[in-house]
Amino acid sequence: MTLYPQLLDELRRNIQALGTQGGKIGPSVYDTALVLLYAPPADPRDAYTWLRTQQQPDGGWGDPRIPRARDTPTLAALLALHDLDDPSDHRRIASGLAFLAQHSQIWHGPVPNDIPLAAELLIPHLLDLAQRHGMPLDRQPYEGLAALGQKRRDLIARLRPRLRPATSPIHSWESWGDDVDAHLFDLAGCIGHSPAATARWLHDFADRECPANLREAARAYLDAAAYATGLDIPGVVPTVWPYNRNEQTVSMFCLLLAGSLDHPELQDALQPQIDSMRQGLRATGQGISDEFSTDGDLTSMVLAVLSHAGHAVDPGMLDAYLVDGWCLTYANELQRSFSATVHAAHAQAMLGGDPAALFQRLEAARSDDGRWVDDKWHASWLYLTGHAMHALCAAGRAQDAAAVVPTMIAHQHPDGSWGVTSAYAEETAYGMVGMLAAARAGVLEVAGHESLRRATAWMAAYYRSGGTELGGCWAAKELYRPLRISRVIELSALLAGIDAGYGEL
Structure with a gap:
């Protein structure tokens, strides 16, 4: 019996739960x-x-x-x-x-x-x-x-x-x-x-x-x-909470990248979340909760999701966060955020703006082998690089996205996974989503398609085994795992790989 309906059902349930109970987030040693x-x-x-x-x-x-x-x-x-x-x-x-x-x-x-x-x-x-x-x-x-x-x-x-x-x-x-x-x-x-x-x-x-x-x-x-945290241990707490808008926004943006926002069998779960995002958007953007100050990263993601869903949004909302070719997460930052800049470039491209200045900063920060590394909000270069590949494709620069494919393949593990932290399934999902962007843009060659087949097979085996990771690759005061976000990312990448013909479940 195929597990595909089970995959869809689990993803649907996770989407429906986004933002409830303040968000689910793994424990923090520091806090x-x-x-x-x-x-x-x-x-x-x-x-x-x-x-x-x-x-x-x-x-x-x-x-x-x-x-x-x-x-x-x-x-x-x-x-x-x-x-x-x-x-x-x-x-x-x-x-x-x-x-x-x-x-x-x-x-x-x-x-x-x-x-x-x-x-x-x-x-x-x-x-x-x-x-x-x-x-x-x-x-x-x-x-x-x-x-x-x-x-x-x-x-x-x-x-x-x-x-x-x-x-x-x-x-x-x-x-x-x-x-x-x-x-x-x-x-x-x-x-x-x-x-x-x-x-x-x-x-x-x-x-x-x-x-x-x-x-x-x-x-x-x-x-x-x-x-x-889901551990039921008094005193064991996460690094940040509540986190409900962050959980909702990041998950929905990652569903956009995976191509799942248009999946016909998920619309009953997706539409209420899109409506909630639209209603929760403030004049200055979006924050990790309705109480916390808004930031440029989440604002970029919200604008991209709502635009894809057919809602009119104000691209000028991003202007307050754009400084000297960077997108700030928060005002007065001492370290710049590459991921916020990637997401702002993606949103601008979708909204008909000109992300050239943002891409100029990103290109200058690109490593010699084509990857983007050293982001302040995420420990995995696969997150940043995969999302950058999507932003480039959205801006009509698919060949620039394709330039990193050989490096992506070179860093893939022999078993088909990717990963530099202990969160291998989540990082493999980032690698898959980046490669899928190149595939959809028609710039992925034979080796890239084979890479996606191996990654999809690894993710399918991981899913069949009932694997659930505890490790985190998101960066705050320490590394952490946002439980629902991470699971949505893993499930949607596997679903996208199967739907694109790179494997079965």
Whole structure:
């Protein structure tokens, strides 16, 4: 019996669930550690057990394949365990400190573009805390990062009188804030949609008068955030929550790239989501939730999806985010976002605009082998490169997209998959979607078609086996897996490969 109807049904159910319950997102070592440090649940034992199990054999925390995403979770985990002062953790802590002593050397030299979110603030702050806890750590390798962090702190100080709740600076408030006034609270009952920031706010307010309703709201927020991970462990929380508009928008954009927005058997699930996106679009664009500030990346994606669905949209909505050939995610960014720029170029091409300036920036950033790498929001070059291939095809530049195909094939694993993180199925989906863009544009040659057949076969075998990944390739304060987004990406790529004739299920 074919599993194709099962694939369609699972994809339909995931589409229907997009945005519900604030979004589903995997657990974060960093945020969980700070919740345990600052505002632990009534019984934190299971959360500590989970935290211990996340330590890698080399002593650190975080995916070993993405080195610069490991300092933040490792430092936070060590602080939480050191504060617990359980003798059974002493060897674990010593192993973590030894890991950092060697690992920190990767930070020598200029700070790269693709550092984790707010690393320039978080890591120096965590080093300060570690020093207060008496943990011997060498700060010298992090001097360049600390200098960038000081630049960020100076910028926040200048903006501080105008800072509003539910904005990008507040999301990392735990690393720089010293003001626990109630005005920081947003409508989601938290500080900056951040479990870590909310936990620190609760801790700092412990000895001060605090309206009981705010304290209760913050506790309820941390409980709800823990539920969003799907683990049912009090205190184990994601890196950001709520995330409902991000979950909806990114998933629908990836369905657009896969060609699934036009699938006749998915329309009953797709149309309500498109209607919701249209109704939720604000005058300044879209944000990760209806409360959080809007950003250029999600705004680009929304405009592309609504335009494809036949709705009239204002292309001028993007203008506020376009600066010197880049698309900003948020205002006052110190590191530029390649993926936001790719998505803006795609939206402009679809809306009849001129994305030439954006493509000029992207071409200048292209690596020698044709790929795009080092994005601040994603650890996989396949995400950025696959999406760039679509943007080029949308702009009538299919030959430029085809130029990266040989490199895509060269990086494909012998079994047909792709991947540089532990999220192989999701990364294989990105590779497939990029190659499918070239195929639909008629610029894919024989080797490319064979590559797609092998990738589709691998994805089909993965699906038949009931495989469910836990690893993440999305970048924030650490790597994470947005559960519904990732699954929609995997399922829609497999569906697209089968529908295009590259395999069966």
